[in-house]
Amino acid sequence: MIDTYTPRDPADRCGEATPSAGNHWRMATLIGLRSQSRYSRTLALRVPGWPGHRPGQHVDVRLTAPDGYSAQRSYSLAEAPTPNRVAITVDLLPHGEVSPYLVTTMEIGDQLDVRGPIGGWFVWEPGDSAIGGGPVLLIAGGSGVVPLVTMLRARKRAGDLTPTLLVYSIRDPRTLMYGRDLEELSVDPNAPGSADVRLVYTRTAPNGFPRPAAHLSAEDIQPPAEWPEPRAARVYVCGPSGFVDHATRLLREAAYPDDRIRTERFGPSGVDQ
């Protein structure tokens, strides 16, 4: 792990020949911090010129050490689109090279480089004609919940009525991210933009929790009884590779065609499936 990073000299900022919107590096300054769980926090960055983004897109983050060593990672965008502002939620990976800096060391006013927004595949915007009236199923493993919460917030903001279920798999209660947000999004099922939230604990469930701790199962992804259709029109799965493969298998066994499933995988992480 490296302790200090500085953005690169703007002069060698663009290795890319023709930067078009979204794919050149911009300098970002940390302006806000919010703890999300014991092992994760949300970083708000001021990024002059950031054009805004679509729910589910991600951003590349680059840190450069004083000796020129640089490391680059991808993070999902964690807030509804706001010009000149980027937020990411970072989960601490104990042996990671970048996440310990972002989760424990980086301070307000520190800077790094960002590139984006990136990706149009793993995106859900309210009103997407390919999805129609839904329903939509969101399946998260660990910090894979970040882009899915961004989608939920965007539809809440839009008052979207598509029936939506989030199935969120975590190891134990300490690894729950966005606990309060998820409660707010699901507390009143009749409020516009509300979603069902189903928590799946894989190692340790809280006392009195009805479902015993176990890996994601076919039953966990069953649609709520009130859905008009037996299957979602679109499924988004985000998590570690093994989790995404497992969830995709369950979906195929539940007769989901591949063209309804959109997945995004991330690298080794401290979160369990």
Added chain:
Amino acid sequence: MTSDLSTPAVPEGGPGSHTVLDGNAAAGEFAGILVSDPTTVTVRCGSCGATQAFAELRAYLGGPGTVLGCRGCNAMVARVARTPRGTWLDLSGSSSWLFLPTPAPRPGR
């Protein structure tokens, strides 16, 4: 998504350098070269003929370049390497790339 992986620019053989991700994680590298968003492009594998979204390709990010493989047969379909001489784009493993007619709506509305 939090992919705590080193990119091709970083010489390392550390933990995670061989983890297989997907095309979403490689999109930033390709977006620097292509005019439009790569993730929604339908790519046909030159080896087995299977088609898949760029986002669904297998992505190897820890080596000397960003390498994309077919999710069906695992053959290499595309590769980007940044070198001092310039950026190499190798598409020899793919037979076609279908770009959707409607560009994605721009953000910031």
